[in-house]
Structures are given as structure tokens and as C-alpha cells.
Amino acid sequence: MTAGVDLGRPQAQAIGSDEDVVRVRQLVRTVAVAVKLSLVDQTKLVTAASELARNTLIYGGGGSAEVTAVEDGRRRGVRIVFADSGPGISDLALALTDGYTTGGGLGLGLSGARRLVDDFDLKSAVGEGTRVTITKWSR
Template identity: 85%
Template sequence: MTSGVDLGRPQTQSVGSDEDVVRVRQLVRTAAVAVRLSLVDQTKVVTAASELARNTLVYGGGGTVEVTAIDNGRRPGIRIVFADSGPGIADLDLALTDGYTTGGGLGLGLSGARRLVDEFDIQTAPGQGTRITITKWSR
């Protein structure tokens, strides 16, 4: 396995600046290589993680990202949890709609990230922050 990530325990990165978003991307790339995701799947999960880390910073006011190497007995993968204590998402269905944005972007953040990974779970409520868990499995 590739060095740089301890596959035995979750790796946590705080997100409070643009530099931290870059660190999240690097951590996710290292973990994806360590569990032997294909180059295509590495790119997908790093892209999703980058978008979600940026959302954690911009919309959640910062937070944490936890990256864990996992194995379901058939194949390895990585699970990434993004958590913030921001305002939460008032209308989740609307936020997951392609083209919807509150920040002037393309509106592909949440919906795009969801399409790039194998599993996507979001827990949010107004005033209670947001927690998004994504998983990408090796093929």
C-alpha cells in the first residue's frame, strides 16, 4: 500500500480556508491511491471531495472532513464525511437540483458530487448544520 495515509484510522482535516480545501483534495487523493482506486475513480472522488469541502467552507462557515479507508469484505474503498455547524440547508430537494445555486456558481455542487460517488448521504436541518457522507468503492 502507498504510504502517506494510515489505513487503520480516520484522517481528519479542518476546513477554514482555501488552503484547507487544497489539503482535503491531497488527503483524498492519497487515500484513493492507497486503496487502489482506478485513476478515473480517483479523479471522481477527489472532484466530489473538493466541491463538498468548498461548500463546507463557503456555506457552512468551515468545518471538518474525515477520510477513512474501508473494506466491505469484497472490495476496498474510501468514506469521506464533511461536517459543519452552519445554517443547514432549508430546502434539500431544491439544493440537490441541477442548476440551483445561492452563491452565483453553476449549481452543480451537491448534485454533481452525488453523481461522482457510489454512495451519498446528507443530513441537514435549518440551524443545525450539515453532514454529508460519501463513499467510493474500488472497481
């Protein structure tokens, strides 16, 4: 157990407010430190998680994040699953294009988060919600 976090099981955090986005960032940082990601990789992962948590809140109407310490036999990492039951994304390819936004931002949230992590998986269905899974591995 590290700083109140049981690395042996997924850690869930509801996302329903700006304060919850901060809690996601803190949880991700705690798990990233515990699995010994480098400071650079910690920063990349926390930045990606912050963007995705904010998207979950703003575009998905809230949802959850599940943070898990993972191993693949050679290395350790952190996997985060963001899920919402919002309106979904009708055109995934367009949503992942730099500069595309439906909210007036810079349009770098999804595409930027994808560049910051090692594994990125986006599933969405209109009217059903969105699920984004990211993983950052130790080097």
C-alpha cells in the same frame, strides 16, 4: 502506513480556508491511491471531495472532513464525511437539483458530487449544520 497516512484509522482535516480545501484534495488522493482506486475513480472522488469541501467552507462557514479507507468484504473504498455547524439547508430536494444555487455558482456542487460517487448521504438541519457522507468503491 502510506505516505504518512495511517489507513487503519480515519484522517481528519479541518476546513477553514482555501488552503484546507487543497489539503482535503491531497488527503483524499493519497487514500484513494492507497486503496487502489482506478485513476478515473480517484479523479471522480477528488473532484466530489473538492466540491463538498468548498461548500463546507463557503456555505457552512468551515467545518471538517474525515477520510477513511473502508472495506465491505468484497471491495475497498474511501469514505469521506464533511460536517459543518453552519446555517443548514432548508430544502434538501431543491439543493440537490441541478442548477440550484444560493451563491451565484453553476449549481452543480451537490448534485454533481452525488453523481461522481457510489454512495451519497446528506443530512441537514436549519440552524444546526450539514453532514454529507460520500463513498467511492473500487471496481
